[in-house]
Amino acid sequence: MHKLLESLPPGARVLDLGARTGSFNTNREDLAVVRLDLEIPANRGAGLYVSADAARMPFRAEAFDAIISNHSLEHFVELEATLREIGRVVKRGGAVYVAVPDASTLTDRIYRWLAKGGGHVNAFRTPQDVVAPVERLTGLPHRATHRLYSSLSFLNRRNRTAPAPRRIALFLNGSERYLAILMWVLRGIDRRLGTRLSVYGWEFHFGGGPIPQRGEAWVNVCVRCGSGFPQAYLRTKNVVRGIAYRCPECGGFNLLTREKKR
Ligand SMILES: [Zn+2]
Numbered sequence: 001m002h003k004l005l006e007s008l009p010p011g012a013r014v015l016d017l018g019a020r021t022g023s024f025n026t027n028r029e030d031l032a033v034v035r036l037d038l039e040i041p042a043n044r045g046a047g048l049y050v051s052a053d054a055a056r057m058p059f060r061a062e063a064f065d066a067i068i069s070n071h072s073l074e075h076f077v078e079l080e081a082t083l084r085e086i087g088r089v090v091k092r093g094g095a096v097y098v099a100v101p102d103a104s105t106l107t108d109r110i111y112r113w114l115a116k117g118g119g120h121v122n123a124f125r126t127p128q129d130v131v132a133p134v135e136r137l138t139g140l141p142h143r144a145t146h147r148l149y150s151s152l153s154f155l156n157r158r159n160r161t162a163p164a165p166r167r168i169a170l171f172l173n174g175s176e177r178y179l180a181i182l183m184w185v186l187r188g189i190d191r192r193l194g195t196r197l198s199v200y201g202w203e204f205h206f207g208g209g210p211i212p213q214r215g216e217a218w219v220n221v222c223v224r225c226g227s228g229f230p231q232a233y234l235r236t237k238n239v240v241r242g243i244a245y246r247c248p249e250c251g252g253f254n255l256l257t258r259e260k261k262r
Contacts, residue, residue, distance in 0.1 A: 004068075011031075012031055012032070022044060023035075043161070054082040055076070062091045073124075086137075105199045107199070135206070142204065142205075149217065149219045157174035176224060180244075183198060187219055222247040224247060224250050
């Protein structure tokens with residue numbers, strides 16, 4: 001997603017769809033970022049916030065160079081109408097980035113169990129569950145799919161904006177160090193047994209824009225901000241101490257797992 005944002009020309013318009021407080025950050029000050037959600041949150045970040053229904057967007061056709069739907073498609077009640085709207089408001093040759101949870105994973109089950117559903121109304125169990133309707137309803141070709149890994153950052157007590165559900169006690173009340181150890185153990189089990197306990201979901205690229213190449217799976221995902229990093233990048237940032245590292249984005253405490261070559 002950051003490669004896509006970097007590639008856009010100055011003045012390009014980007015729609016953050018289902019943004020909540022802002023589903024991504026960018027240091028590109030020459031982009032016009034519009035953040036759309038049903039309700040505008042109190043603690044919002046940079047960008048123009050628009051309160052509207054994604055199934056009926058108040059924008060003209062081909063208004064945006066790129067649309068980012070970062071962990072939002074699973075929430076839209078009117079998924080088909082929303083996808084048609086994406087196809088309408090994105091420019092010809094524009095780019096659409098989608099990231100969603102895989103509903104069959106441990107991470108999504110924990111989320112839904114803790115949040116009593118958590119507003120996940122659309123369950124995607126295979127990449128094709130996303131690719132087929134997006135291609136059909138937006139008219140944009142699918143270009144790439146990558147696996148995303150989990151960090152259970154929604155449990156992290158530093159991210160809490162509302163009183164926590166009681167069930168979170170099982171996760172030591174969302175202690176960051178506990179989550180770092182838990183994720184490290186889950187990734188270790190996956191590495192040895194070929195399970196997918198640390199899998200989150202997928203990201204998809206549709207339409208135009210650059211397609212980032214990934215030599216290896218980015219299994220190291222921050223337990224505070226949810227950013228994934230290649231191990232080599234963390235080493236260049238000089239944030240690794242033994243098997244621990246501090247997230248270069250947010251400073252969160254994490255434990256490093258070695259990547260397996262694909
Ligand atoms: Zn972080």
